[in-house]
Amino acid sequence: MAAMNLNRKKQRVDELAATTGARVEGNVDAGGIKDAEGVSLLASAWRRLRRNPAFLIGAVVVVLFVLVALFAPVLTGHDPSTRYLIGEVSQQNNPVPKARPGFPLGGDPVGRDLYARLVFGARNTLLVAVLATLTGFVGGLILGSLAGAFGGWVDSVVMRVVDIMLSLPSLLLAFSIAALFGRASQWSVILAVGIAQIPIFARLLRGAMMAQRHSDHVLAARSLGVKPGSIVLRHMLPNSLSPVLVQATMVVATSIIDAAALSYIGAGNADDTQPEWGQMLGQAQNLIDSYPHLAVYPAICIIVVALGFTLMGESLREALDPKSRR
Structure with missing residues (x-):
């Protein structure tokens, strides 16, 4: 058998x-x-991204947002700071002008074109979000590179600073930094939001560089006698930037929300000749019962654009992550 x-x-x-x-x-x-x-890797990621509905929706939203910001003067023929309808605002029975030809969304409480302010608000919102993200990226690049490249006591000191910053919510940290400035301005918002994003980039880059320290190409470079600075700048850092760049896409969405929140609570740019969506949302809170559209329009813009960046960033992360491949 x-x-x-x-x-x-x-x-x-x-x-x-x-x-x-x-x-x-x-x-x-x-x-x-x-x-x-x-x-x-990029070709494989693109094959997955172009079949991902979330990425396509996010990319369309982001592209439209950037185009509106770049071509704001073309999309509206009115200046956002000129009080075209001030004559009607002076009437006690008409504090907020209604929509009419030439003013598709009507005016604000001081007679300015609401549509023009929304369009130009996209430009200032994009400027604040991008510059704040760049500030956080550069700061995180410096701290993360120091911690990941040297290790030891340098890593311990840098990570303790990062842990302290991470112990506070990003909005609370941004508000605390903004309060240090004597006069709130657009640049104070950029610096406050950007500094609050530094620990996110620093921790992510530090982790990626720590993984690179024991990779084969780094060990080979060390065995050949390559200088430590060259190993960090030519081998470790370039191979560690991919997750950080993907994270930057999602940080743009966070920066938009944080900047809008600072402007809403009065810690943002006080100059309303430079409209920004969070600033418009804060100015509309006193009239939200009678004229809710003054708050609804900028709120919708903030939500849609932040969602677009989030969808695109999450899709990029999944497409470039080897663990998520099928």
Whole structure:
């Protein structure tokens, strides 16, 4: 009985070997899949992204937002700070002008074109969000590079500073930094929001560089006598930037929300000749019962744009993450 079972197993192995050999001769591997040309990480990520509805929706929102910000003067023929409808505002029974030809969304409480302020608000919102993200990225790049490259006591000191900053909510930290400035302005908002984002970039970059310290190409460079500075700048840092750049896309959304929150509570830019969505939202709170559209329009803009950056950032992270590939 044992001999019969052994003969059956040998026969089965011979059949599998013959089948495998036939597949190899037909240019098919053992799994029955034809040989395919290899693709790069970016090409593979793009193949997944272009079939991802979340990424496409986010990309469309972001592109439209950037185009509106860049071509704001073309999209509206009115200046956002000129009081075109001030004559009607002076009437006690008409504190907020209604929509009419030339003013599709009407005016604000001081007679300025609400549509023009929303369009130009996209430009200032984009400026604040991008510059704040760059501030956080540069600061995090410096701290994360120091911690990841040197390790030891340098890593301990930098990470303790980062932990202290992370112990506070980003909005509370941004408000505390903004309060240090004598007079609130657009630049104070940029610096406050940007500094609050530094620990996110620093911790992410430090983790990526720590993983690179023991990689084969870094060990090979050390064995060849390459200087530590060159190893960090030419080998470790470039290979650690991918997750940080993806994170920057999502930080733009956070920066938009934090900047709007600072402006809403009065810690933002006090110059209303430079409209910004959070500033408009704060100015509308006294009239929200009678004229809710003054707050609804900028709120919708903030939500949609922040959602667009978040969808695009999450899709990029999943597409570039080897663990999420199928």
